[in-house]
Amino acid sequence: MPTDNGSSGEGPHRELAARRLRTLVDICRALSEEVELHALMALIARRTSEALGVERSSVWLHDRKAHEVWTIVAEGELREIRMPDSEGIAGWVVRTGETAVVNDVSGDPRWNPAVDKRTGFVTRNMLSVPMDNPQGDRAGVFQCINKTAGEFDNDDVVFLQAIASQAAIYVQNARLLEARKRMFDSFVDTLADTIESRDPLTAGHSRGVMRYAVGTAQKLGLSPEEVDVIRYAALLHDYGKIGVPDQILRKPTTLTPAEYEVIKKHVHYTQQILARIHFEERLGEVPTIASHHHERLDGSGYPSGLRDGEISVGGKIIAVADVFDAVTSRRHYRGPMTVPEGVEILDDGTGTQFDPNVVAALKRFLVAEGRLEAGSFD
Amino acid sequence: MPTDNGSSGEGPHRELAARRLRTLVDICRALSEEVELHALMALIARRTSEALGVERSSVWLHDRKAHEVWTIVAEGELREIRMPDSEGIAGWVVRTGETAVVNDVSGDPRWNPAVDKRTGFVTRNMLSVPMDNPQGDRAGVFQCINKTAGEFDNDDVVFLQAIASQAAIYVQNARLLEARKRMFDSFVDTLADTIESRDPLTAGHSRGVMRYAVGTAQKLGLSPEEVDVIRYAALLHDYGKIGVPDQILRKPTTLTPAEYEVIKKHVHYTQQILARIHFEERLGEVPTIASHHHERLDGSGYPSGLRDGEISVGGKIIAVADVFDAVTSRRHYRGPMTVPEGVEILDDGTGTQFDPNVVAALKRFLVAEGRLEAGSFD
Numbered sequence: 001m002p003t004d005n006g007s008s009g010e011g012p013h014r015e016l017a018a019r020r021l022r023t024l025v026d027i028c029r030a031l032s033e034e035v036e037l038h039a040l041m042a043l044i045a046r047r048t049s050e051a052l053g054v055e056r057s058s059v060w061l062h063d064r065k066a067h068e069v070w071t072i073v074a075e076g077e078l079r080e081i082r083m084p085d086s087e088g089i090a091g092w093v094v095r096t097g098e099t100a101v102v103n104d105v106s107g108d109p110r111w112n113p114a115v116d117k118r119t120g121f122v123t124r125n126m127l128s129v130p131m132d133n134p135q136g137d138r139a140g141v142f143q144c145i146n147k148t149a150g151e152f153d154n155d156d157v158v159f160l161q162a163i164a165s166q167a168a169i170y171v172q173n174a175r176l177l178e179a180r181k182r183m184f185d186s187f188v189d190t191l192a193d194t195i196e197s198r199d200p201l202t203a204g205h206s207r208g209v210m211r212y213a214v215g216t217a218q219k220l221g222l223s224p225e226e227v228d229v230i231r232y233a234a235l236l237h238d239y240g241k242i243g244v245p246d247q248i249l250r251k252p253t254t255l256t257p258a259e260y261e262v263i264k265k266h267v268h269y270t271q272q273i274l275a276r277i278h279f280e281e282r283l284g285e286v287p288t289i290a291s292h293h294h295e296r297l298d299g300s301g302y303p304s305g306l307r308d309g310e311i312s313v314g315g316k317i318i319a320v321a322d323v324f325d326a327v328t329s330r331r332h333y334r335g336p337m338t339v340p341e342g343v344e345i346l347d348d349g350t351g352t353q354f355d356p357n358v359v360a361a362l363k364r365f366l367v368a369e370g371r372l373e374a375g376s377f378d
Numbered sequence: 379m380p381t382d383n384g385s386s387g388e389g390p391h392r393e394l395a396a397r398r399l400r401t402l403v404d405i406c407r408a409l410s411e412e413v414e415l416h417a418l419m420a421l422i423a424r425r426t427s428e429a430l431g432v433e434r435s436s437v438w439l440h441d442r443k444a445h446e447v448w449t450i451v452a453e454g455e456l457r458e459i460r461m462p463d464s465e466g467i468a469g470w471v472v473r474t475g476e477t478a479v480v481n482d483v484s485g486d487p488r489w490n491p492a493v494d495k496r497t498g499f500v501t502r503n504m505l506s507v508p509m510d511n512p513q514g515d516r517a518g519v520f521q522c523i524n525k526t527a528g529e530f531d532n533d534d535v536v537f538l539q540a541i542a543s544q545a546a547i548y549v550q551n552a553r554l555l556e557a558r559k560r561m562f563d564s565f566v567d568t569l570a571d572t573i574e575s576r577d578p579l580t581a582g583h584s585r586g587v588m589r590y591a592v593g594t595a596q597k598l599g600l601s602p603e604e605v606d607v608i609r610y611a612a613l614l615h616d617y618g619k620i621g622v623p624d625q626i627l628r629k630p631t632t633l634t635p636a637e638y639e640v641i642k643k644h645v646h647y648t649q650q651i652l653a654r655i656h657f658e659e660r661l662g663e664v665p666t667i668a669s670h671h672h673e674r675l676d677g678s679g680y681p682s683g684l685r686d687g688e689i690s691v692g693g694k695i696i697a698v699a700d701v702f703d704a705v706t707s708r709r710h711y712r713g714p715m716t717v718p719e720g721v722e723i724l725d726d727g728t729g730t731q732f733d734p735n736v737v738a739a740l741k742r743f744l745v746a747e748g749r750l751e752a753g754s755f756d
Contacts, residue, residue, distance in 0.1 A: 173555075176555065177551075180558040180562065180658060181558060186656040190654045191651075197621060243572070246624040273568055277561065277564045280554075281557065
């Protein structure tokens, strides 16, 4: 039996401290690899439960605007749970910045059994520490629930506080990265819409092309990263129309050959505009793909007259999605075609204008969406 | 004298290990707070030099495209040094992924004295380890130079490898954040330019307004964060012109009252567009400020007829910068005014249209830029 003074007692204590420090470095390392917020929260919780010997850990983030704390629960899939920051032990910790050691929740007036009711989990004891980053901002609360051996002690508190302050930094970082991505994405979406707003009849075209292109790319089995590049390229493919005058863009009758040459310049403008944007490395192919959407397999397309092997897969996908969205939408000079009629247009151009594999993948996507009958083509 | 076996020898060794582990946690924590790449590299270097007892540490990052490694040297200010990745011990480590322990550089054939020649520093010994992140990507090389006590030993190698792999993660993170910011910024710049490109005579207007607004804000003593918000708002203030038809936007003669009402709607469009962009928290005021640029102190402006106290400082600054850039640039119907003539226009509107402090700050900026004589106003 260990005594609690002298060298034989300090040995195990120091051993535990060293082991936990190593665990902390290990957790700190694992966490810093994960930049996606939800996955990060799940990872923090899992690693901490193992390290501290508890049944469950959860990271509750503080949503100041909504006056709520929220967490994600991993049960099959990740699910979000929210509660007012005025309630429960998590609410108390986020408001006071104090640590709560509760070795029997049933006897604690702060305890709110609502979350247990929703998750079906039975909480017996709980350690909750504030997640403060070094600037003193409180990101939320870190909770460990149901210690398997004995009660929560001071070592547990110190250890969890160390993890919590690290976790606060990583969470802040992940939030900043996500906020920056959300800002860029909303900018791309909004500008695609506003550029189209010059001509009410093409409103929604870029989003339509984006949906067909993403669906087709997924059916072709492209990786999530490749699909993401195609998503941006599809949303941006017609940006160059900003350089085409109103009277040509909105002309209700057939274009003259000279006017058609002006329209064709939009691809060149798109290319010029996108070339000036410093895309992140993983999005580096966006300008190339976007500028291929009027090329044709037989080399008769524009602006470069590329042939089959020279056209990017993304460009081929957007070419098909572009035509399909256009013909199945209303235009100044005609009504919308039906889906089978649109598919017929694609069939007519397959091999000369369109890549057969891409057309086939779009058909599979339309079938999966319930917009085309499976037996209607082969 | 410590022996190298038995408990009396293990004690100090374990002590050192525990101390270094604690230092590592400490460094790891300090690093994770810094998200700006150059400052991060300087911080890593400084903390590691202290922890390892060396005169200097440097983080060399690998620039794969340029086939170079580069570092920043803190000498008064941060300065960048680059060298080919085929040269020196850093180049060898980045190519091989091996650790280099060199206790006398003068006898090592890999040693390249070029950097010492440039910095005036004298390198005696050097420990260089690769900075590999957990995905196996090599971010660069971590070097510690001139150990003050004795030679580099195995403990130093293990410790520096641990720091280097942490640092690799933080560097990657900082790069991702910067890349994402650069992407957004280039997008804002490019779109400001392309929207103006519909009318060659207003090309460069948003950038002009941005420069005057930033200069004015700085002269008013606003914080770098506030200046940044004004920078974005200035670049974006005329985005709504996308919703104004060509024939009104480019009309070479005076506008009719009805046409002027259409032009005025651009502020409303700007507001609508910007409201849909999910700005990062620190940029949350951009839409409000951008939509105030045609308000006037006396309440006679548009779209809301706000009065002095209701108009944001940023909005007042952009209002002044907007008029000043417009009158000193050429337009369809007149030539550009000189700087003193432009200032006179501002003086005429001071107190009714423009805030006196803002106009005074713009004048101070113009004087500092050498575009206005100091004695020409008071």
